[in-house]
Structure formats: structure tokens, C-alpha cells
Amino acid sequence: MAFDFHCPTRIIYGPGRIAELGSLTAALDVQRVLVVSDPGIEKVGHTQRGVESLSAAGLVTHVFDGLQENPTTENVDAGLAVATDFSPDAIVAIGGGSSMDCAKGINFVYSCGGRMQDYWGVGKATADMLPMVAVPTTAGTGSETQSFALISDAETHIKMACGDKRAAFRVALLDPELTLTQPTRVTALTGIDALAHTLETFVTKKRNAMSVAYSREAWALLAPALPRVLSEPDNLQARCDMQLGAMFAGLAIENSMLGSAHASANPLTAEYGVVHGEAVGLMLPHIIRHNGQTVGAWYEDLSSQTPGDLANFVAQIARQAGLAGTLQERGVDRARLIHLAAAATQQWTGTFNPVELSEQDYLVLYEAAYE
Numbered sequence: 001m002a003f004d005f006h007c008p009t010r011i012i013y014g015p016g017r018i019a020e021l022g023s024l025t026a027a028l029d030v031q032r033v034l035v036v037s038d039p040g041i042e043k044v045g046h047t048q049r050g051v052e053s054l055s056a057a058g059l060v061t062h063v064f065d066g067l068q069e070n071p072t073t074e075n076v077d078a079g080l081a082v083a084t085d086f087s088p089d090a091i092v093a094i095g096g097g098s099s100m101d102c103a104k105g106i107n108f109v110y111s112c113g114g115r116m117q118d119y120w121g122v123g124k125a126t127a128d129m130l131p132m133v134a135v136p137t138t139a140g141t142g143s144e145t146q147s148f149a150l151i152s153d154a155e156t157h158i159k160m161a162c163g164d165k166r167a168a169f170r171v172a173l174l175d176p177e178l179t180l181t182q183p184t185r186v187t188a189l190t191g192i193d194a195l196a197h198t199l200e201t202f203v204t205k206k207r208n209a210m211s212v213a214y215s216r217e218a219w220a221l222l223a224p225a226l227p228r229v230l231s232e233p234d235n236l237q238a239r240c241d242m243q244l245g246a247m248f249a250g251l252a253i254e255n256s257m258l259g260s261a262h263a264s265a266n267p268l269t270a271e272y273g274v275v276h277g278e279a280v281g282l283m284l285p286h287i288i289r290h291n292g293q294t295v296g297a298w299y300e301d302l303s304s305q306t307p308g309d310l311a312n313f314v315a316q317i318a319r320q321a322g323l324a325g326t327l328q329e330r331g332v333d334r335a336r337l338i339h340l341a342a343a344a345t346q347q348w349t350g351t352f353n354p355v356e357l358s359e360q361d362y363l364v365l366y367e368a369a370y371e
Helices: 017-026 039-043 046-056 073-086 097-112 176-181 184-201 209-231 236-256 260-272 276-303 307-320 334-344 348-352 359-370
Strands: 010-013 032-036 060-064 090-095 132-136 148-152 159-163 171-174
Touching: 010 017, 010 236, 017 046, 017 090, 017 132, 017 171, 032 046, 032 073, 032 097, 039 046, 039 090, 046 060, 046 090, 060 073, 073 097, 073 148, 090 097, 097 132, 097 148, 097 159, 132 236, 159 260, 171 236, 176 236, 184 209, 184 236, 184 260, 184 276, 184 307, 209 236, 209 276, 209 307, 260 276, 260 334, 260 348, 260 359, 276 307, 276 359, 334 359
Parallel strands: 010 171, 032 060, 032 090, 090 132, 132 171
Antiparallel strands: 148 159
């Protein structure tokens, strides 16, 4: 398949490289930096380390931490108010996918005006955006190498994918030492998400030579590293492999998009508050089995496993991580499965799944995941 490859993000990787944040940001010819982070990252000291490096480079900083997991339009609006008062000329995101997505969301509305809802879709930015630097502290979303922000509408709870090449980070600074402080559950949730990105991008309708290369590299790193990092949380080499793998999976998403595991997971988050990584982990094995009837050879090419064995491998990792194994465990009402199925058909990512799924297909998959 033809592709149009464009990677505007400079990727810098290595343990201890958080110390270079200030010089890297100053090199963008900026003076005032809005730092977007979250209270958990502040508590373990990563935000302060970043701010100290920025200040040492002569930059004026202000921290915005008014965001939550799965950031909403309300979080973006709060960040916009802070940005309007502070007048930054750059944004630095220190944290996981929530911090990076919220930073992009703030940048959209600060640079282009309007509301976050105006940027739902692709290519909706109306002006150049502030330069941004990402410092991921988890190994999961790959948001540091994507031009999309995932923001939930605070009223409808619909997760909006807002993408524009101008929303890509100028610099992604990957320091795997920062991921050592992740709680076990966060490691599991983000790791399952990264694994899902790898498996979905490899089989989408938009897969191409570039995305396949990134998916392969991501799988080679993540598949052995995720079980290891769950059992050996202080294993720095495993953390290195996880962060690199998540980054490569993010590049794969940028070039081939996702599929029905994410399409079926998003309604679980919207209606029941199931954390994204857990929701994806619940649905991914069933999607693999279903897709495997058509594209089983692709899964085998990537993993050297049959679709059934691959689905079992994913489910086993989720169990090792202590995540829920069924929808029933997460309190999902069986009578609501038909409504979840209808919502899944409206998810944009589902349009890229290699097999077209109807509302009835999604219902069957939710039933399979229920118990």
C-alpha cells in the first residue's frame, strides 16, 4: 500500500537524559514554557526535575497540573485559562499519555481558538501551533510520536481523536529511568495498551511497509519485555525495551491507525469508567480471534503464533498484571451490551479494522468477553 511518511519529531533516548530537557527546549528559540504534568508525576519528583533543567537553561516556567486520566474538555479549558494568563511560547509535557494529550489539546485551542470539539477529526488546525516537547514517564500510549490528541467530551463522554501534523511534538525525550517509579498497575495498563497498538497496527486496512516495520520492532521489544517488567519492576533493561517499544508502536499508529480493540474499548471507558488499558486488554484477545479468521497469517507472521495462541498470550499477560479478565468482573451490565455494541460501531478506529464489524458482531464479541 502507498504511504506518505512524515516524522516531524526529533527522538532522543537514553537513561538520565532528562537533564538535557532545558537545553533541548531552549534550542527551539523560546523563553516562556508551560509545563503540563499531573499530580502523581509531581509527587515522585519528575516534574520538578524537568522544571529545574528548564530553569537552568534560562527559561521561565509555569506548571499546569489540572488534568486527569483520560483528559476531558474541562481539563483543556482549565489549561487554556492558565496558558492565556501565562502567555507561553512553548509547551513541555511531562507524564504519561494524559499529560501529552492534554498538552496537545491546550495547544490546539490556545493557538487556533475555538473549542476542543472544533478539532475532532483530522487536519482541523487553523494556524501554526506552539512548539512542544514530550517527556513520557510511562511506556504505553506512544503519544510522543503521534500527531493526535485523545480528549473526552466532558458532557457526552465521547473520546475525540483530534489530529493534525502541526500538533506533533518537536522533540520526544525518552528517559527510561523515569518509568521506574510507575506503580505496578500503571506499568500493566500502559504496557497492555502498547502491546495492543503493536498488534492492531500490524493488521489494519492502512498497513504499509513503513508501519509494518515499526510494528515488527515494537513487537520484538514489547512481547518479551512486558512479562519481565511485571515480574521484575526494577529491571532497567526491560524498562528501556518497553519505552522504545511503545515509541515504535506510536510511530506505527501514526502510519496505519488502530482497529476494533480500541473501538470496543472506548465505550467501556465512556459508560463504565473502565481504565483504557484494562478495557483494551479485555477486548483485544477476542478481536484477535475474530480477525484471525481472515488475517490469521498476518498475526502468525508477526508473532510466530496462531491467532488463538496469540490471544491466549495477551490474556495471560493481563492476568499476570492483575487486570480484570471479564466484563462481568468490571461490573458491566449484561443488558447494556447491545448499547455498547451500537457505540462501538460509531468509533473512528473501527473503520481501520481489517474485518468490517457490524453491531451484531460487536455484540457477539462483548458477550464473549462478558464471562
